[in-house]
Amino acid sequence: MLSYIIRRIGYAIIMVVLVSFVGFLILKLPSLVPGGGDFLTQKLASLRARGDRSAEQQIETYRVRFGLDKPFLVQYIGWAGNFIKGDFGLSFEYEKPVKDLIGERLTMTIVLAVATLIVTWVIAIPLGVYSAVRQYSFGDQVITTISFIGLGMPGFLLALLILFVAIVYLNMEVIGLFSQKYIDAPWSFGKFVDLMKHLWVPALISAVTGTGGLIRIMRGNLLDTLGQPFVEAARARGLKNWQVIWKHAVRIAINPLIVILGSEAFPNIITGSALVSIVLNLPTIGPLFVDSLRKLDMYMAGTCIIFFTILLLVGNLLADLMLAWVDPRIRLE
Amino acid sequence: MAKKNQSILPEKGQKKPVSQSYWSLVWWKFKKNKMAIVGGIILIIFYVCMVGIAEFIAPYDLEHASNFTDASPQAIHFIDKQGKFHFQPLTYGLVKKIDEVKRVRTFVEDPNSQQYPISLFVKGDPYKLFGLIPMSLHLFGIKSTDPQATIFIMGTDSLGRDYFSRIIYGGRLSLLIGLIGQFLTIILGSVLGAVSGYYGGATDMIVQRSTEFLAAFPDIPLFMALAAAIPSYFSPIAVYFMLTVILAFVRWGGLARQVRGLILSLREREYALAAKSSGASDYRVMFRHLLPGTMSHIIVIATLSIPGMILAETALSWLGLGLRPPLTSWGVLLQEAATIRSIRYSPWLLWTVPFIIVTVLAFNMLGDGLRDAMDPYSGR
Numbered sequence: 166m167l168s169y170i171i172r173r174i175g176y177a178i179i180m181v182v183l184v185s186f187v188g189f190l191i192l193k194l195p196s197l198v199p200g201g202g203d204f205l206t207q208k209l210a211s212l213r214a215r216g217d218r219s220a221e222q223q224i225e226t227y228r229v230r231f232g233l234d235k236p237f238l239v240q241y242i243g244w245a246g247n248f249i250k251g252d253f254g255l256s257f258e259y260e261k262p263v264k265d266l267i268g269e270r271l272t273m274t275i276v277l278a279v280a281t282l283i284v285t286w287v288i289a290i291p292l293g294v295y296s297a298v299r300q301y302s303f304g305d306q307v308i309t310t311i312s313f314i315g316l317g318m319p320g321f322l323l324a325l326l327i328l329f330v331a332i333v334y335l336n337m338e339v340i341g342l343f344s345q346k347y348i349d350a351p352w353s354f355g356k357f358v359d360l361m362k363h364l365w366v367p368a369l370i371s372a373v374t375g376t377g378g379l380i381r382i383m384r385g386n387l388l389d390t391l392g393q394p395f396v397e398a399a400r401a402r403g404l405k406n407w408q409v410i411w412k413h414a415v416r417i418a419i420n421p422l423i424v425i426l427g428s429e430a431f432p433n434i435i436t437g438s439a440l441v442s443i444v445l446n447l448p449t450i451g452p453l454f455v456d457s458l459r460k461l462d463m464y465m466a467g468t469c470i471i472f473f474t475i476l477l478l479v480g481n482l483l484a485d486l487m488l489a490w491v492d493p494r495i496r497l498e
Numbered sequence: 499m500a501k502k503n504q505s506i507l508p509e510k511g512q513k514k515p516v517s518q519s520y521w522s523l524v525w526w527k528f529k530k531n532k533m534a535i536v537g538g539i540i541l542i543i544f545y546v547c548m549v550g551i552a553e554f555i556a557p558y559d560l561e562h563a564s565n566f567t568d569a570s571p572q573a574i575h576f577i578d579k580q581g582k583f584h585f586q587p588l589t590y591g592l593v594k595k596i597d598e599v600k601r602v603r604t605f606v607e608d609p610n611s612q613q614y615p616i617s618l619f620v621k622g623d624p625y626k627l628f629g630l631i632p633m634s635l636h637l638f639g640i641k642s643t644d645p646q647a648t649i650f651i652m653g654t655d656s657l658g659r660d661y662f663s664r665i666i667y668g669g670r671l672s673l674l675i676g677l678i679g680q681f682l683t684i685i686l687g688s689v690l691g692a693v694s695g696y697y698g699g700a701t702d703m704i705v706q707r708s709t710e711f712l713a714a715f716p717d718i719p720l721f722m723a724l725a726a727a728i729p730s731y732f733s734p735i736a737v738y739f740m741l742t743v744i745l746a747f748v749r750w751g752g753l754a755r756q757v758r759g760l761i762l763s764l765r766e767r768e769y770a771l772a773a774k775s776s777g778a779s780d781y782r783v784m785f786r787h788l789l790p791g792t793m794s795h796i797i798v799i800a801t802l803s804i805p806g807m808i809l810a811e812t813a814l815s816w817l818g819l820g821l822r823p824p825l826t827s828w829g830v831l832l833q834e835a836a837t838i839r840s841i842r843y844s845p846w847l848l849w850t851v852p853f854i855i856v857t858v859l860a861f862n863m864l865g866d867g868l869r870d871a872m873d874p875y876s877g878r
Binding site for chain 2: 180183184187188191194195316319322329332333432435436439440443444454455458459461469470473477478
């Protein structure tokens with residue numbers, strides 16, 4: 166078990182290094198193609214437009230300060246080396262360390278992802294079980310239809326529609342993660358409660374697509390499991406119906422869901438909630454990332470990519486470990 | 499097995515040949531799935547109306563700017579102000595209105611103005627159908643030449659352009675990017691998957707590691723980063739092409755894995771060995787004998803992943819990283835619609851959203867039906 170975890174972590178580290186290199190290369194592309202530019206070329210243009218005489222000089226100082234005058238590989242190694250030490254470089258746009266800008270947003274991203282995950286499972290499993298146990302009933306048909314629509318409903322469009330309802334009908338200006346008075350307040354119990362009050366809306370929206378898929382899979386798996394002899398045997402022993410379903414059938418039928426959790430659900434949640442965050446303007450790294458891409462704010466964008474990847478790989482690893490814990494038949498080699 | 503086959507084959511089997519081909523069985527099973535048929539019909543209508551004859555369906559040209567900026571949608575009336583029923587529906591003229599509360603200027607319907615009957619097949623903005631045939635006929639519109647006579651069933655944008663027309667035109671690029679992108683994905687994914695499964699060894703190793711790498715890269719951020727790297731001086735068409743290639747490049751991994759798995763099992767079959775021992779080249783065995791066997795799977799996977807492509811384009815363009823005006827796609831239209839200000843003052847610009855959602859749902863319905871139908875020998 167331990168050696169498996171170590172091997173997986175080693176693999177994850179290799180992946181992160183590769184992703185960081187390729188990501189850095191992609192972010193560097195605009196300045197490598199002929200006629201393209203980087204953040205500083207954009208800034209130079211805007212300074213010139215303002216009629217700033219010392220524009221060129223200023224840009225040169227920036228270039229040295231951000232280390233953009235060095236060759237590509239030196240830049241990458243310098244940035245990646247500092248990254249390990251916890252220094253993610255300077256944001257060009259804000260002229261502040263990326264670390265300070267990203268810090269709290271990273272926590273919020275994880276909080277939102279975990280909340281989405283919990284909402285998905287809390288809704289999907291009972292509904293999936295109900296719909297399998299009462300196959301072809303009216304409730305099953307309603308659930309099947311809703312899950313089908315949910316599966317095809319992109320989170321960020323749903324978020325737009327909800328924003329529309331909130332603005333036009335409820336006359337609410339913003340759907341954030343905090344009330345006005347807590348936005349800049351230090352962490353306290355009150356702020357935590359306030360967060361919980363606001364969190365469920367974006368979590369529910371980000372959860373819709375995943376929930377639709379999970380309900381369908383849960384239903385299909387449980388239907389297969391319910392037909393198996395061990396369920397029959399459990400019934401024959403005179404166990405109560407709920408015991409047969411929840412303790413025997415669901416216990417087995419849930420395993421493939423955990424596999425999906427790592428391979429599909431988690432990546433979708435990370436990227437899906439990033440888009441939802443942009444619509445609802447939530448303080449997660451999603452909006453920051455898009456903004457930095459538009460401005461070609463390279464170190465900021467690169468840091469965001471790495472954190473997206475780390476979240477994804479950690480999610481995968483946790484899902485695999487959970488599977489091993491839930492299903493003792495699985496031996497991790 | 500025999501019993502099941504009987505239920506699948508048509509009852510009046512005397513006239514038809516007793517053994518049905520695989521594809522006719524698939525069609526036979528597909529026909530019974532109402533949802534899938536509905537999805538298919540919606541998609542045919544969308545593709546014909548938006549990709550094929552958008553110029554004819556849309557009452558106005560894409561860039562037809564009118565004086566009515568930010569006009570709210572004009573209703574189509576069958577019953578006029580006096581309560582009289584008209585068989586031919588009509589619209590009322592627009593009038594400027596200053597909203598005191600919101601402090602904005604818009605145009606709204608004026609029930610006291612003249613009535614303009616709506617007719618079918620009206621002459622309007624000239625265009626070239628399929629880029630060839632010069633025409634000026636539009637599906638519906640208003641015959642009157644009065645500048646007040648307008649038909650904006652989904653309102654207008656800030657330049658006074660008819661939003662319904664823009665959605666129809668925008669659908670062309672959005673729907674096409676799904677098809678073209680998916681086509682590239684199929685080529686890339688099936689060829690690499692086939693090669694990887696057939697040869698194994700080092701080739702397999704390289705392809706598998708690349709798919710794993712792509713899977714480890716969160717896809718929307720990867721799209722965004724790649725799209726941001728498209729130089730801004732590229733012509734709109736080049737941007738469109740690059741975006742399609744990017745979408746295909748990021749998404750081929752999943753398909754390649756599936757095809758590889760299928761090829762791995764197919765290559766051990768007798769017919770593959772027979773082809774090989776009768777001297778067929780590797781190329782021929784792979785692409786003439788093995789790949790057609792995976793076709794049904796490829797079609798299903800492709801159908802189910804087209805909506806993902808359309809949504810990716812929409813998301814990218816909406817964020818300002820994909821297509822840019824003057825190109826108009828659903829994502830570009832969302833760019834204008836998806837701000838707090840515009841939701842508050844011109845919420846009709848969100849009409850794009852239902853179009854996107856219906857397309858995505860229709861593809862899912864069709865793909866789901868295909869998945870069941872492609873396995874016609876199963877009982878379900």
